[in-house]
Every structure is written in structure tokens, then in C-alpha cells.
Amino acid sequence: MGDKANAHPGAAGRATAADHPASVRNVVLVGHSGSGKTTLVEALALTAGAVNRAGRVEDGGTVSDYDEIEHRQQRSVQLSLVPVDWDGYKINILDTPGYADFVGELRAGLRAADAALFVVSASDGVDGSTRMVWEECAAVGMPRAIVVTHLESARADFEEMTRICAEAFGGDDPDAVLPLYLPLRGPEAPDGHAPVTGLIGLLTQRLFDYASGERKEGEPGPEQRQLIEDARNRLIEGIIAESEDETLMDRYLGGEEIDLKTLVQDLERAVARGTFFPVLAAAPAAEGARQGLGTVELLELVTGGFPTPLERPAPSVTTPDGAAREVRACDPDGPLVAEVVKTASDPYVGRVSLVRVFSGTLRPDATVHVSGHGLTDRGHEDHDVDERIGTLSAPFGKQQRALTHCIAGDLASVARLNRAETGDTLSAKDDPLLMEPWQMPDPLLPLAIEAHSKADEDKLSQGLGRLVAEDPTMRLEQNPATHQVVLWCLGEAHADVALERLRNRYGVRVDVVPHKVSLRETFAGTSSGRGRHVKQSGGHGQFAICEIEVEPLPNGSGIEFVDKVIGGAVPRQFIPSVEKGVRAQAARGVAAGYPLIDVRVTLRDGKAHSVDSSDAAFQTAGALALREAAADARIHLLEPVAEVSVLVGDDYVGAVMSDLSGRRGRVVGTEQAGSGRTLVRAEVPEIEIGRYAVDLRSISHGTARFERHYARHEPMPQQIADRIRERTPDS
Numbered sequence: 001m002g003d004k005a006n007a008h009p010g011a012a013g014r015a016t017a018a019d020h021p022a023s024v025r026n027v028v029l030v031g032h033s034g035s036g037k038t039t040l041v042e043a044l045a046l047t048a049g050a051v052n053r054a055g056r057v058e059d060g061g062t063v064s065d066y067d068e069i070e071h072r073q074q075r076s077v078q079l080s081l082v083p084v085d086w087d088g089y090k091i092n093i094l095d096t097p098g099y100a101d102f103v104g105e106l107r108a109g110l111r112a113a114d115a116a117l118f119v120v121s122a123s124d125g126v127d128g129s130t131r132m133v134w135e136e137c138a139a140v141g142m143p144r145a146i147v148v149t150h151l152e153s154a155r156a157d158f159e160e161m162t163r164i165c166a167e168a169f170g171g172d173d174p175d176a177v178l179p180l181y182l183p184l185r186g187p188e189a190p191d192g193h194a195p196v197t198g199l200i201g202l203l204t205q206r207l208f209d210y211a212s213g214e215r216k217e218g219e220p221g222p223e224q225r226q227l228i229e230d231a232r233n234r235l236i237e238g239i240i241a242e243s244e245d246e247t248l249m250d251r252y253l254g255g256e257e258i259d260l261k262t263l264v265q266d267l268e269r270a271v272a273r274g275t276f277f278p279v280l281a282a283a284p285a286a287e288g289a290r291q292g293l294g295t296v297e298l299l300e301l302v303t304g305g306f307p308t309p310l311e312r313p314a315p316s317v318t319t320p321d322g323a324a325r326e327v328r329a330c331d332p333d334g335p336l337v338a339e340v341v342k343t344a345s346d347p348y349v350g351r352v353s354l355v356r357v358f359s360g361t362l363r364p365d366a367t368v369h370v371s372g373h374g375l376t377d378r379g380h381e382d383h384d385v386d387e388r389i390g391t392l393s394a395p396f397g398k399q400q401r402a403l404t405h406c407i408a409g410d411l412a413s414v415a416r417l418n419r420a421e422t423g424d425t426l427s428a429k430d431d432p433l434l435m436e437p438w439q440m441p442d443p444l445l446p447l448a449i450e451a452h453s454k455a456d457e458d459k460l461s462q463g464l465g466r467l468v469a470e471d472p473t474m475r476l477e478q479n480p481a482t483h484q485v486v487l488w489c490l491g492e493a494h495a496d497v498a499l500e501r502l503r504n505r506y507g508v509r510v511d512v513v514p515h516k517v518s519l520r521e522t523f524a525g526t527s528s529g530r531g532r533h534v535k536q537s538g539g540h541g542q543f544a545i546c547e548i549e550v551e552p553l554p555n556g557s558g559i560e561f562v563d564k565v566i567g568g569a570v571p572r573q574f575i576p577s578v579e580k581g582v583r584a585q586a587a588r589g590v591a592a593g594y595p596l597i598d599v600r601v602t603l604r605d606g607k608a609h610s611v612d613s614s615d616a617a618f619q620t621a622g623a624l625a626l627r628e629a630a631a632d633a634r635i636h637l638l639e640p641v642a643e644v645s646v647l648v649g650d651d652y653v654g655a656v657m658s659d660l661s662g663r664r665g666r667v668v669g670t671e672q673a674g675s676g677r678t679l680v681r682a683e684v685p686e687i688e689i690g691r692y693a694v695d696l697r698s699i700s701h702g703t704a705r706f707e708r709h710y711a712r713h714e715p716m717p718q719q720i721a722d723r724i725r726e727r728t729p730d731s
Helices: 037-048 100-112 128-140 158-169 222-241 248-253 260-273 295-305 454-470 492-504 572-588 615-631 650-662 692-700 718-727
Strands: 024-030 051-053 056-059 062-065 080-086 089-095 115-121 144-149 177-179 181-185 196-201 207-209 216-218 277-281 337-346 350-359 367-371 384-388 392-396 399-403 411-415 425-428 445-451 475-479 484-489 510-513 520-523 527-535 542-552 559-563 599-607 635-649 666-672 677-685 705-715
Touching: 024 037, 024 100, 024 128, 024 295, 037 051, 037 080, 037 089, 037 144, 037 295, 080 295, 080 392, 080 411, 089 100, 089 295, 100 128, 100 337, 100 350, 100 492, 115 128, 115 158, 115 295, 128 158, 144 158, 144 295, 158 177, 158 181, 158 277, 177 222, 181 207, 181 222, 181 277, 196 222, 222 248, 222 260, 260 277, 260 295, 277 295, 337 454, 445 454, 445 492, 454 475, 454 484, 454 492, 484 492, 492 510, 520 542, 527 615, 542 572, 542 615, 559 572, 572 599, 572 615, 635 650, 635 692, 635 718, 650 666, 650 677, 650 692, 692 705
Parallel strands: 024 089, 024 115, 115 144, 144 277, 177 277, 559 599
Antiparallel strands: 051 056, 056 062, 080 089, 181 196, 196 207, 207 216, 337 350, 337 425, 350 411, 367 384, 367 425, 392 399, 392 411, 445 484, 445 510, 475 484, 520 635, 527 542, 542 599, 635 677, 635 705, 666 677
């Protein structure tokens, strides 16, 4: 791994179907926006022979622009797969978005991969969101390595960045994060900057020169050997510390020269176990060059050090009714268990699903069972259907290369799965199974929308259905209280992409309108009202009189109706009519047009007419009585209050608490939540946190996350209630 002498260019190229899980590597690239992930993917594809020069794809003898196949802007907000062949291995490279708004695509990449490459810019460093993803990977034991990019920057300092990575990712053991190579700089340019032209392997002490555009191996000089001596000794000690051979450290400290083959094998095992995290350097190829700096070393690390799908534990699988099932890890001959990790819509092909097969073998034109998790709260229908899949293919941008099969451990695109959505499980139709879902972030930024025209209104429902089918991090809400259609998103960029897809992909134009929260009304004290509905206009008239008393109830009590009529003043058959009228008026509101809650309405007295009284008349009288009672009472306008939990770094606790107070929030407690983290609990009016998902990211520099849950409705301050009443017609 890493220090092999040959690049094996003859064995490289565009990936085809794998025949055994041991020959597959699934790796996801992680890093903040601008760290160079997509450029690195292109450089790896170029070195592997999948493209014939930077930015151009060779397919069947023709060459087309890579940017036309998959626009960079589009790839920056979604998960994309680039499969390549290298040295007899199929490597599925999963490129994830760096924007925090598209963490759902990142989670999908982590689900589909068996190891992660963290891409860090030498000029920008490590941001808070990247640290959080590292912690997620650590929690599940995912093997990781670090790639330092942007070495061409004048501010680039590989040694300093390695130290920063050790501090950020090493935790209690910074010696678990060490470089495998040191970059070599060429002659100094007129601007004073010396470009990186090669690498020195710390274990083999071999020089790999990329100055000509192709990797050439050579012998380092005495000065270069002296340059790497300290770093080499530290690397060897770090590898030996992770060795399963407990005698190795004693032998090394006793002066024994440890065999290179032993060191490489121990390094590979430590990387695969997720206990050692090598740091490498990479740079894209220059114009006309065949190989980018460090790309061969990276491909060798992936094939030699990252685990095979066979080493990934079997997923937790049940039958659709919840009974546990045993499934062997990554068995191509086992029962079919595959998962849709991404869903996309193609204007020519229709719905295309990116699928990771965990067990069994997927074949074209097979009939499979589709099982879903019923995310009805996010606008997703439950799935329990059989579907016949279309073609299998290996994607490269928007091009697809047909596959004859997809075995356990591999990934493929599947056409014509019209019902399957992201997160659904594919299994045999006669043996339906369901995989445990992966954790998706809760979308907390509301986007209220309306159809732009009648034509758009006709297409809106279908367009929204397709949109949420592609993206399980988006939640579709038809709010019955505010009568708004709300798309809940992860951030502003997420919302912008949703609107763009509705407009350009599904031909639906919408207007964004202010998001409303579900306000309520209640009585501040006891009040009485008399409803009199008496009309005579020829024929049967209308006659109904009722007298009620209204008193407030504790929060959450709803509307309580009590009959205390004495002597039959209101005939028994009309008492339900009074209640119906009271409840109908309560639903319409009595002051500012918001539903009335948490009151007891007691019917005390009334009058009826033997001929002119009716159900409708007493409904009207009940409504009038409630309105009269409200006119003589003080009415509280109630706003929803949310319980908010913010997980934030200790450095930003003060700023977060101050911001919550400025939103009329009440901090109810704080507690330590691991090293350097604090959990802040508060109660905040929902009207104040509509954009909190955006604002918190700014306050904490992207390092905090929060949850919110409805707690209760409570009276809002009088001055705010007065402003809302002024904006409400007929209030």
C-alpha cells in the first residue's frame, strides 16, 4: 500500500461489474465546500484511466465535456458516484456535497461506503462541520484517511496542516494521525513560491517525482533522507503501537530493524480497523499531464488499506412486520438485501435509483419487493409493493454503462423503480425484508409556497411528490391550521435548490409567502354571553335564545361543553345544536380569527318556540352567545412555544444563550455533552425561530445543531398581540 513501485496503468479504466466482494472498494469523499473533493475525483479518474484528460470523458471512442455530463454546480449539492478500475479492483468513489444544507446526501454516501477520505484544504484548514462528520464516522468505527489538497497555494504548509489534523481528528492519540509521505517542492518560481513536484515515501524512503506529468520513481538524495528521518521514525512508532504483535515494540526499541513488509501489513490492518488515520497529499494534474500528484498513492491506499465490503458487519434486517432476520455479511449467494441510497429523476429515462447491495445479487429485469419505512410525517408514502426493475448500469456523470449484475458489496444505478424512494429496501419478492433506516437530520427551516398560476396548481402536487421522493431530508407539510403548503428544508441553499428543481425539472412555478405559525385564542377570565336568533319573515320563522358562561381552563384542555339548563328551558334535542354552534364559532375564532382553545362553555338558560325553533337556529344562537361573551372579556392571543435543544461547542455557548434570550427565549438548563460540547435547553416562541436553522449556523460557524419540539401554547406579550390583531381583517 502506498509505496508500491508500479502504477499498473494497464489494469486501469472505467469500471464494469465486480465478480467478488473482495475486489470492491467503496469510499466516500468528505470535506467542506471548496476543499477540492470534486477536483480530486476527476484527478483520480484521470489517473485510473476513466478519463483521457482532465475534464474530458472518453466513451466508446468519442470524447465529450465532463462538465456537460454532470455540471459542477449540480454535483456540488448532490451525491455522485464515479466507479473506476485500478489494479484489478473496482473502486466506487462517492463524492458528497460540502454544503451543510445537503447533509442528507452526505449521510447517504456514508451509508453506501465502507471507508471515508476526508479532504482538507491546506489553505483553509479543518472546519467545525468536518469535525462533526469525523465524530459520526468514529462512532460507527468507519476507517478514515485524510487528503491534504491545494498544495499549490502560497499559504500551503503540509507539515502544519498535518499537525492541525492530528489535533482535530486524533483525540487522545494524535500519533494515530500521521503522514505516509512528505511533499517535495521544486525550484522557486519568480513569485517566490516553490511548487510541489513530488513525494517521498516515509516507509520505503523512495522518491516519487510528478514533475513530468507522470509518476517516476527514484532514489532520494542524502539531504532528502535526512529531511524525512524524524517523520519516518514517528510513523514507524505509530504503526507499531497499533500492531497486533505485542513483541514488535520491544524489538523496535531494542534496536531491531523491522521488516518493511511487516510494517506495511500492520499499517494496512490498522487503517482497515479504523485505529490509524494516514495523511496523504494530492494535487490535480497539470494541463496535458496523465497523473495528478499523489493520486497513485491514494488509489493504492484505497485498494490496499481500506476494508473490503466483506469486512463490514451485516446490516440489521427484519421482515416488514418487524421479525428479526439473520443475514450473512456481504454474501452474493444470500437473500437479496439492497438499499436505495439516492433517487434522481432523468427527463429521458425517468426515475433512476442508486442502490447499494448488501446481500445477494441484483440482476436486470428482475422483480423485487420494495419496502419503505413510512415517513408519512415527511410526505413519503409507505411502500410494500413489487416492482420490476429495468437496466442496471455503472454511472459516470449522466452516462450509464450497462451491467449484467450487481453483487453484494457493489453499487449500481437501477432504472424504472417508479415507487422506490431514498432509504427503501429492495429484496426478493417471495422473501420481503427491511433494513434498519439510517439517521436523517430533521429539516427545520420552513418554506411556505403557493402555486404561481392555475396551471401550476394542477402540477404542484405531483411535482412536490417527486421532490420529496428524491430527498428524504425534506418534509412536506399541508398545515390544516394555517392552510399553507410548507416545505421544511435544512437551510437556504437547500430551499433554493428545491425551488429550482420544481421550476426547471418539473415545470412548476411557485411563489414563496411568509410562513405562518398556528396561533390560538383563549379567555383570560370568566364571561357571559346571550345569543338571540329570532326572525319572522312569513312561514316558519327562526327562534332560539341561549345564555352561556365561559371560563378559562388549563393548557391543553381544549373545548369543554357543559349543560346546566334547568326546567327544559332549552329542549333536549337542541342542546347538541348549541354545542355545535359554539364549537364552530370557536374554530373560527372570536377576536383575531384564530381557533379558540382551553375554555369551558356552560349552557345556563335559554328559550325555545314550539314551531319556529330548529337545529340551525340554536346553532346560530350558540355562535352568537360565544361572540357576545368574547366581546365583554379580555382575550389572550396564544402562540406556540417550542422546546429547543442546542448542541454547541463551549466557545459559542455565551453567544447562543444571548441570541436565545433575544428571541424571547427562556434558558431552562445547560449540561456538558462530551468533550468541549454543551447542550443548551430553552423554551422559545416558534414565531421567533423560523430562521433559526440559518442563524444558528452563522452564530456557531457551522458547529452547532439543534432540535425543536412543540411544548404548548401560551399568551404572547400584549404589544405583539396588538400588532397581529391590527393586521387581521375584522379583528
